[in-house]
Amino acid sequence: MEVKQLATPSIIVALLVLGCAIETPADKTQPRKVAGxxxxxxxQExxxxxGDSFPEQIAEFKKECSDSKRLSLKVFQNQGQPQRVSFFCWDKPLGNGSxxxxxxxxxxLVANDSNFVKPLAxxxxDQQCQKVLPQLRTNAPELVQKAEFKCATKQGSLFLIVSEQExxxxxxxFANSVWDENGDGLVDNEDPVSVDISVGTFKR
Structure with missing residues (x-):
């Protein structure tokens, strides 16, 4: 009867070393550098x-800026206000880098920025707004709060459109199209266009 030999210690050590040398996909995972x-x-920091303070909104920004594009940040501070951060999404650069x-x-930039959100007023x-807004705040306070925050991220102004159904x-x-002339992730030119979007709907 043939007796199979167990692997010797030297062979086991060689296999362990070989296994450690093999690069796993996780080893290649590096956070993408954020420009700006x-x-x-x-x-990136x-x-x-x-992202720790506003995980849902950061996730939404990243979703809007797909893998083929590049996210960039710009820290700014207006007079009398705390520091805030603008987010931009860039297409792939052209041959000249633009x-x-x-x-x-x-x-x-800080979670306790008390002046960031402007309440819906x-x-x-606008008598119709004055009539339904107290009802809206009573019946759907979370909806109103989310709408106020969402509009604040766009630096916009809130208003109501009231119908019998909702x-x-x-x-x-202002939705801004922007241009980066040298690929540094900073805005060199911009073209603002006035728009409005729905940030919350209450069924009556």
Whole structure:
């Protein structure tokens, strides 16, 4: 009867070394560098911090900016306000390095930016809004809060369109097409277009 020999220790060691030398897909996984201007910090670090504070909105920005495009950040500070961050999505660069893109929106650099969200309010002349807004805040407070935050990320203004079937919360803002002339992830030119989108609907 033939007796099979067990692997010797030297063979086992060789197999272990070989296994360690094989590169796994995870070894190749490196976070994509985020371009832009984030002051003294790396934009990748800023993105990670904001992602901890606003994970849903960052996930939405990343979804809007597919793998074939590139996300960039711009930290800015208006007078009397905390620092905030603009997000841009860039197409693949052309042969000369220039590229086009879109402005995705803005988020606070700190989670406790109390002036970032502007509450939905009615003008004195809009009696219909004045009538339904208290009902809307009572019956759908979370819907209103989400709409207010969503519109704040677009630096827009909220208004209502009321029908017998529903109340549509809409946000008017400037959607910017942008150009990067040298591939540094910063805006060199922009073309704002006035638009409005629905940010929440309440069925009556």
């Amino acid at each position: 201007d984030c002051g003294e910090r790396q934009c 800023v993105l990670a911090d904001i 590229r086009t893109g879109t402005w995705l929106g803005v988020l606070p 009615c003008s004195n002349s 109340i549509d919360i809409r946000c008017g803002f």
